Amino acid sequence: xxxxxxxxxxxxxxxxxxxxxxxxxxxxxxxxxxxxxxxxxxxxxxxxxxxxxxxxxxxxxxxxxxxxxxxxxxxxxxxxxxxxxxxxxxxxxxxxxxxxxxxxxxxxxxxxxxxxxxxxxxxxxxxxxxxxxxxxxxxxxxxxxxxxxxxxxxxxxxxxxxxxxxxxxxxxxxxxxxxxxxxxxxxxxxxxxxxxxxxxxxxxxxxxxxxxxxxxxxxxxxxxxxxxxxxxxxxxxxxxxxxxxxxxxxxxxxxxxxxxxxxxxxxxxxxxxxxxxxxxxxxxxxxxxxxxxxxxxxxxxxxxxxxxxxxxxxxxxxxxxxxxxxxxxxxxxxxxxxxxxxxxxxxxxxxxxxxxxxxxxxxxxxxxxxxxxxxxxxxxxxxxxxxxxxxxxxxxxxxxxxxxxxxxxxxxxxxxxxxxxxxxxxxxxxxxxxxxxxxxxxxxxxxxxxxxxxxxxxxxxxxxxxxxxxxxxxxxxxxxxxxxxxxxxxxxxxxxxxxxxxxxxxxxxxxxxxxxxxxxxxxxxxxxxxxxxxxxxxxxxxxxxxxxxxxxxxxxxx
Amino acid sequence: xxxxxxxxxxxxxxxxxxxxxxxxxxxxxxxxxxxxxxxxxxxxxxxxxxxxxxxxxxxxxxxxxxxxxxxxxxxxxxxxxxxxxxxxxxxxxxxxxxxxxxxxxxxxxxxxxxxxxxxxxxx
Numbered sequence: 083x084x085x086x087x088x089x090x091x092x093x094x095x096x097x098x099x100x101x102x103x104x105x106x107x108x109x110x111x112x113x114x115x116x117x118x119x120x121x122x123x124x125x126x127x128x129x130x131x132x133x134x135x136x137x138x139x140x141x142x143x144x145x146x147x148x149x150x151x152x153x154x155x156x157x158x159x160x161x162x163x164x165x166x167x168x169x170x171x172x173x174x175x176x177x178x179x180x181x182x183x184x185x186x187x188x189x190x191x192x193x194x195x196x197x198x199x200x201x202x203x204x205x206x207x208x209x210x211x212x213x214x215x216x217x218x219x220x221x222x223x224x225x226x227x228x229x230x231x232x233x234x235x236x237x238x239x240x241x242x243x244x245x246x247x248x249x250x251x252x253x254x255x256x257x258x259x260x261x262x263x264x265x266x267x268x269x270x271x272x273x274x275x276x277x278x279x280x281x282x283x284x285x286x287x288x289x290x291x292x293x294x295x296x297x298x299x300x301x302x303x304x305x306x307x308x309x310x311x312x313x314x315x316x317x318x319x320x321x322x323x324x325x326x327x328x329x330x331x332x333x334x335x336x337x338x339x340x341x342x343x344x345x346x347x348x349x350x351x352x353x354x355x356x357x358x359x360x361x362x363x364x365x366x367x368x369x370x371x372x373x374x375x376x377x378x379x380x381x382x383x384x385x386x387x388x389x390x391x392x393x394x395x396x397x398x399x400x401x402x403x404x405x406x407x408x409x410x411x412x413x414x415x416x417x418x419x420x421x422x423x424x425x426x427x428x429x430x431x432x433x434x435x436x437x438x439x440x441x442x443x444x445x446x447x448x449x450x451x452x453x454x455x456x457x458x459x460x461x462x463x464x465x466x467x468x469x470x471x472x473x474x475x476x477x478x479x480x481x482x483x484x485x486x487x488x489x490x491x492x493x494x495x496x497x498x499x500x501x502x503x504x505x506x507x508x509x510x511x512x513x514x515x516x517x518x519x520x521x522x523x524x525x526x527x528x529x530x531x532x533x534x535x536x537x538x539x540x541x542x543x544x545x546x547x548x549x550x551x552x553x554x555x556x557x558x559x560x561x562x563x564x565x566x567x568x569x570x571x572x573x574x575x576x577x578x579x580x581x582x583x584x585x586x587x588x589x590x591x592x593x594x595x596x597x598x599x600x601x602x603x604x605x606x607x608x609x610x611x612x613x614x615x616x617x618x619x620x621x622x623x624x625x626x627x628x629x630x631x632x633x634x635x636x637x638x639x640x
Numbered sequence: 641x642x643x644x645x646x647x648x649x650x651x652x653x654x655x656x657x658x659x660x661x662x663x664x665x666x667x668x669x670x671x672x673x674x675x676x677x678x679x680x681x682x683x684x685x686x687x688x689x690x691x692x693x694x695x696x697x698x699x700x701x702x703x704x705x706x707x708x709x710x711x712x713x714x715x716x717x718x719x720x721x722x723x724x725x726x727x728x729x730x731x732x733x734x735x736x737x738x739x740x741x742x743x744x745x746x747x748x749x750x751x752x753x754x755x756x757x758x759x760x761x762x763x
Contacts, residue, residue: 166708173712174689177719181682184723309704334708335696344690371731378724385716392709608662615738618666 086407088246089422095431096245096438100263103285103439107270107278107446124471125200128275129454129478130366133195137375139280140367143447144376145383146283147363148176148354151237151441152230154290154390159413161394162402165319165331167339167346168562169391174347176384183355184377188370189523189612190361195370196611196621201451202361202519203459209522211603212530213463218537219515220459223358224485226508227452230357231489232501234441234448236414238263239493241438243407244418257494263438264445268486271446272479276366279446286443289436291386293421297396297433298389301424305399311392314399325555338573342564345574353513353577358451359444369616393417400424445486453481503560507548510563510577514540514584523612530603532591540584547576668740674733678726685722689715 111122122128135143153172161169190205199205203223207216239260247259270278302308319331335343354360364373397404397420404415421433457478462469469477492501518533553561566573611621688694695711702710 170709170712173716177689177712177715178686180719180723181685181726184682184726307704309701312701312704312706312709334698334706335692337693340692340696343692343696348690371727374727374730378720378727381716381720381723385713388713388716610663610666613667615666621662624662 086244086246089427089430091427092422092431092434093245093247095428096241096435099285099289099432099435099439100266103282103442104266104270106281106285107267107274109274110270110277110281111274113274113277113281122275123475125454125457125474125478126198126471128475129200129450130362131276131280133366134368135280135366135372136368137372137379139284140363140372140376141379142283142287143280143366144360144363144380145287146279146440146443147359147447148380148444149290149383149387149440150230150234150444151437152233153387154437154440155237155240155414155417156233157387157391158394158397158417159404159415161315161391162397162404162416163331163394163413165315165333166335167332167343169394170388171343171346171350172391173384173388174344175350176387177381178347179351179354179384180377180380182351183364184374186520186523187355187364187373187377190519191364191367191373192370192614193523193607193611194365195616196614196618197607198620198622200362200365201358201455201458202356202515203455206515206518206522207459207463208606209526210518210530210533211605212534213459215518215530215534215537216459216463218534219518220455222511222515222537222541223356223455224452226512227358227448228485228489229492229501229504229508230359231445231448231452231485232492233505234445235260235264235489235493236498236501237441238438240412240414241418241434244415244422245434260494261490263442264486264490267442267446268449268483271449271482271486275479276362276447276450279443279450280366282439282446283443286436286439287383289432290440293433293436294386294390294393296425296429297393297421301393301396301400301420304424305396311395311399315395318398323555342573342575345578346564349513349575349578349581350509352516352581353509356512356515356519357448358455359448362447362451362454370614390417393420396420445489449482449485449489450478452485453478456481499558506560506563507545510544510548510580511541513577513581514544516581517585517588526602526605527592528588529592529595529600531600532588532595535591536584536586536588539587540580543583544576544580547580551576665741667734667737668744670737671733674729678729681722681726681729685719689719 126133157169157172159169190202193199193205193209197204197208199208201220201223203216203220206219207213210216242259302311305311316333319329319333321330322328323330332339355364367373367376394416397416400420400423402416402420402423404412404419406412406415418434418437422430425433457474461477462474466473514537517528517536521528521533547565548563549559551561551563551565552559563576564573565576565579567579689712696708698706698708700707
């Protein structure tokens with residue numbers, strides 16, 4: 083077994099920053115609370131932070147939410163190991179992301195504001211009058227989120243490993259720091275809800291910006307400029323792999339890789355805002371335009387991510403050796419190891435803390451989002467339709483704990499690659515909810531059952547295709563996320579081909595359903611709902627003044 | 641907070657004449673030009689970064705960085721500017737439409753509002 087020395091200076095700084103952040107997390111319960119609200123006794127308060135975050139808090143919250151610790155670890159790791167196609171696609175991905183959310187997310191905000199929707203599945207249920215379609219969206223969301231939380235733990239684990247923790251032979255002792263970190267995270271998420279990650283995100287993002295800016299200026303100077311760094315990368319990636327007879331990676335994509343490159347970027351961008359944690363951060367914002375303003379200022383994070391990706395190349399030049407505890411090469415240790423090797427210990431501590439704290443923010447938001455989906459779209463819709471807001475908040479709090487424990491068990495008990503495979507599948511699955519959610523924001527043309535069948539077909543096709551991708555070296559299944567479209571040699575991101583199939587099936591079946599005159603569900607939304615702003619009244623308020631009741635209000639299920 | 645339309649956050653005590661309904665138009669009819677303009681800006685910000693055939697080259701390098709890398713990093717601020725311009729176009733038109741809906745007074749429920757309601761809310 084390969085034991086590492088503990089770097090005490092760096093470790094103490096990481097622990098110190100972690101404690102500061104934990105204290106903030108608990109104090110956040112009292113943050114921005116209006117005087118009439120006693121305790122966080124509703125999903126709006128606990129799960130959406132009171133639905134009142136302005137432009138800047140939303141910027142930090144979404145930045146902390148979307149650019150996760152795993153991203154910081156995995157993107158440079160992919161650059162280091164295989165180069166541009168599997169690594170640098172993250173840059174066009176996060177560029178095209180923002181115009182897309184500019185277009186669709188303000189409508190989702192408006193209709194959710196009017197109807198008090200907390201999840202995207204709430205909206206689907208209200209729009210199509212189908213709790214089964216809503217259930218499909220909710221289950222997909224929850225299942226796709228779980229491995230994502232697990233991967234945040236993988237991010238923390240990478241930091242702890244290079245710090246020298248976890249090299250004990252005792253299994254329990256090895257994972258003790260990780261378990262401790264997660265218990266603290268679970269505790270302040272339970273008490274403070276979404277306010278905790280919102281507050282911590284500010285610290286996390288500032289630390290990350292500091293670490294990346296310093297790294298991008300200091301390290302290239304140290305290693306003789308970008309010129310030598312890129313030639314080192316070109317040499318490494320161009321070297322022929324013995325096992326496959328192909329180059330080890332891609333330096334600049336050739337024509338054969340174009341379709342993989344753009345489809346990975348587009349598919350990931352379309353999928354990201356189908357994840358419950360992204361929707362939660364959007365719905366927690368104060369006004370319709372908050373998310374649009376953010377679409378123009380969030381790209382600053384993409385620039386940071388781009389430079390972070392290039393640190394993978396810097397590590398090639400620096401000769402970083404990412405050796406895991408069992409002696410194997412683990413590319414995910416590349417960036418933490420690079421920081422530790424070439425920064426003074428105290429600054430390495432700050433940079434590593436930034437990555438570790440970077441795991442806490444998305445893990446908290448993801449568990450809250452998954453818990454909200456369970457509470458609204460499974461517990462309320464199928465178990466207790468008359469649930470009151472206070473019980474909803476209570477159920478959500480407990481489920482958020484269950485979700486986190488599940489992720490922890492996942493990472494400790496199972497192989498790391500299981501979490502990575504599941505995350506790969508999660509990305510494919512979550513994109514299959516796009517037709518129901520996004521088409522629903524614009525039109526009721528699609529039939530609810532057609533959408534449900536399209537969703538199922540997309541998921542089955544995507545899962546089978548991903549299983550059939552075999553790693554050429556290890557012969558393991560789930561060897562990647564790119565496969566040729568059946569019958570062609572045109573390789574694209576599997577999520578995108580599954581999505582196209584899903585859309586075609588949904589459209590054709592809609593025509594069939596129309597011809598068979600199958601009853602359509604009741605649509606509880608009105609055209610005006612999709613443009614409502616914070617100053618426009620909510621549906622419940624309108625109904626109160628009208629002194630009549632009509633089916634509607636917070637429950638999306640007729 | 642402006643509650644110029646007579647709505648109060650507690651939902652009580654509406655002025656009798658406002659008679660807000662679910663179908664009350666909250667925006668006047670759209671002028672197409674700002675939305676077409678914003679659409680072109682956003683389409684450019686989505687399509688150009690997705691065409692690697694335009695930028696998958698090594699030369700010319702900038703400060704040692706291959707074209708492929710610095711071109712895509714350059715697109716980040718360009719895309720932010722395009723999205724920001726789209727924001728400016730769309731919100732200016734949105735403000736005008738909301739002012740128009742308020743000036744016209746909240747239309748009564750039924751036939752009169754159905755038209756404006758529908759026409760008024762498709763961006």
